[in-house]
Amino acid sequence: MTKRHGQEDPASLANRVEAGDVRAVSRLITLLENREPAGITALKKLRSPSRRSVVIGITGYPGAGKSTLIDQLVRAYRRQGHKVGIVAVDTSSPLTGGAILGDRIRMQDHSSDAGVFIRSMATRGQHGGLARSTVETVQALEAAGYDIILVETIGVGQAEVDIARVAQTVVVVVVPGLGDEVQAMKAGLLEVAHIAVVNKADHPGADATTRDLQECLPRVIRTVAVKGEGVEELVEAIAEHRRSADLAGKV
Ligand SMILES: Nc1nc2c(ncn2[C@@H]2O[C@H](COP(=O)(O)OP(=O)(O)OP(=O)(O)O)[C@@H](O)[C@H]2O)c(=O)[nH]1
Ligand SMILES: [Mg+2]
Incomplete structure (x- = not known):
């Protein structure tokens, strides 16, 4: 049967x-x-595992380069020998469209790597915030011994601030030239973020955006994720945040 x-x-x-x-x-x-x-x-x-996982939230507007950055972080953490889990949360409404699940993460390079686990999930129309199953997925990965868990969410305002409920270290990814949007983010995402990344630093306006962000956050890193530039600095900033916040787990 x-x-x-x-x-x-x-x-x-x-x-x-x-x-x-x-x-x-x-x-x-x-x-x-x-x-x-x-x-x-x-x-x-x-x-609950004897050694807690390091849970890192990567959030930011659609298309900011979160998945590209995560791909680079996975490479860096794999080089350090860590097992890495990735949870990509799709909050796009089926009505307004958005990328097809699974398309959001371009991680084919890691699909044959047993040390990398990738999962996409939709929040299924829950009002804002992270799905309960996101929290539970992180718990499952933690129990399964993933050292690093990267959670990608689209942060478009206050609704996504509860990434902080799941991740001990929150990285917000911003692109140059947002202007007013950076102001809007100050009331939401930037309040819960520990590190800001100015990705696409190869685009004009990176200096001004970096200065804007430095007003609200001590750690602002510039990256060109497509080339891997700034990724080592980001890894170091994450480790430094964890040391200063006295968080367990080695990265
Ligand atoms: N010029 C430039 N393009 C980049 C950079 N990083 C990412 N991109 C490009 O930006 C586009 C979006 O990148 P993704 O990594 O898919 O962005 P995302 O934030 O994960 O997007 P969603 O998951 O749809 O919200 C892709 O075409 C990337 O190749 C960068 O540093 N410079
Ligand atoms: Mg993505």
Whole structure:
């Protein structure tokens, strides 16, 4: 007899997740997204890991270069030998369009790397904020032993500030020449961000945007994500934030 939904053994699933079994992690996340009781029970059975993961939120306007930057961060952290999980949260409404899920992350380079786990998820029309399943996905990846978890969200205002609920270090990605939008971000995203990145620093206006951001944040990094420029500085800024905030976990 084939197993049906709901008949899956949560204890065995939890054990496999803790052993780092990638298929079990995927399965658990799917069960949680569908609010299946077996998934919820398995999640409760997960022991909290002895070493906490480093959870980094990467947020910013659509097209700012978040995925490109994450791709570069993955390379850097893989070079350091860390296992890396990526959760890309798609908040775009099916009515207004937006990129097709999975298109948002161009991570083909990592698809054959067992040390990298990638998951895209939609917030399914929840009003603003992160889906509950995003929080749970991070918990599952943590239990599965991912050292670094990168969470990509689109931040378009106050609604996304609860990235801070999931990530200990929040990086906001801005592009040159935003002007008024940077002012608007000061009331929202920039309040929860620890580090600002001026990506596409190869575009005009990077100096002015950098100065604008330095007024509200001590750590402003310029990057050209497509070329990998500034990525080492960003890795160092993240590590420095963690040291200064006395957060556990090594990066
Ligand atoms: N010139 C330039 N282009 C860049 C840079 N970084 C990213 N891009 C380009 O900007 C476009 C958007 O990049 P993504 O990484 O998909 O941006 P995103 O923020 O993840 O986009 P969404 O997930 O759709 O919100 C792509 O065409 C990238 O190649 C950069 O530093 N300089
Ligand atoms: Mg993206």
